[in-house]
Amino acid sequence: MLQSWSKLLDRVLIKITFCRTLPKKHGRKTRKDIENTIVSIRKALMEGNEHESKYLGVGADAIQYRMEKLSFSMDEILSVSTIKRIVKKHGLKVNKRERYIRVKSKKRYTILNPTQIDEMYQMDFVGPRFIKGYGAVSSLNLIDVVCNRVQIEQYDSKSRDNVIGFLIQYWRNNPIPRYLQVDNGMYFIGDFKYPRRFSRFIRFCLYVGVEVVFINPKSPWMNGSIENFNGWFDEKFWDKETFTSLEDMRAKSTHFVGQYNDLSAWKKRNKSLEQINPARILNNSLKIPLGKLPLTKGKIHFIRMVDNDGIISVRNETFEVGREFISEYVWATICLKKQTMEVFYRAKDQDTAVLIKKFEYKLSEVVKDLRLDIGKTS
Incomplete structure (x- = not known):
């Protein structure tokens, strides 16, 4: 028995010694x-x-x-x-640009999981920044969260007129998304003097069939796609170039956007991304009543954190959802057709969100049907 173990040990030692003496394998040498x-x-x-x-x-x-x-x-x-x-x-390493670090919630704050091109956009204003000899300029940046295609435009003010005009121009040539996610800037959400009267931005999005998503206040990481692009915009465009005027910046930004979109498309060249279906483009012949936009049937979404009293605030109006959800994020959806607000929550061990509260959300204004001639299929 001892002799058998001795022979086995000898064979193992011989094999180890042989392997150590073999020349190391190298990959294919680079030309x-x-x-x-x-x-x-x-x-x-x-x-x-x-x-x-x-x-x-x-x-x-x-x-x-x-x-x-x-x-x-x-x-x-x-x-x-x-x-x-x-x-x-060759000693050509550079420090990596800081990216927005997402919190450990692993996106439990949202109930959306966009997988198609033109399904969901994020939008944000950058600025104001100052051009020497000209004045203040802000950039309105838009990104498709699935394919990373962007569109930007610069303005001398952060106004709702500029936001709506930007979207009209873009959606006359590109598909209208299902969702548009933004922060709580006044140019988007409006003032809170009358909680159930909605801003022209919200009314416009409802009018063209887009559901707006407002992230939790002071939580830019929830808009990670556009915030990462904003960092790229700062580093590669705003800080690198010298501008003389608003028009000069707009002219140069066209080349910047073109290169960014080309590289983004190249990075995703091997991924089989599907286009939203049907893809709707804003009808060019449609006259939009910007001066008096009606309320249109649709949905508005709000991501909110539950406070220490078990309450959330939506457009300066409070709703009690329960102390068991303190410090957790919930998803509140206002349905204008049903005139209700439903609140959803996704627990740590759950893949889907569940309805935890439902409130009446009566409106004093008539809510109209979505017009069928808003968009044309591309």
């Missing part, structure tokens, strides 16, 4: 000309002076994208890990 190209592209991206690449950033995916544009074959375009190794080898 020197390819390595030099990666170094040159990285340096050009870091300098940011080339017109065709100045807004792309400096990451490995941007290097891959530039190599494809420079007609390198897919076999010649190296992996992200290999590009990072080459960048580190």
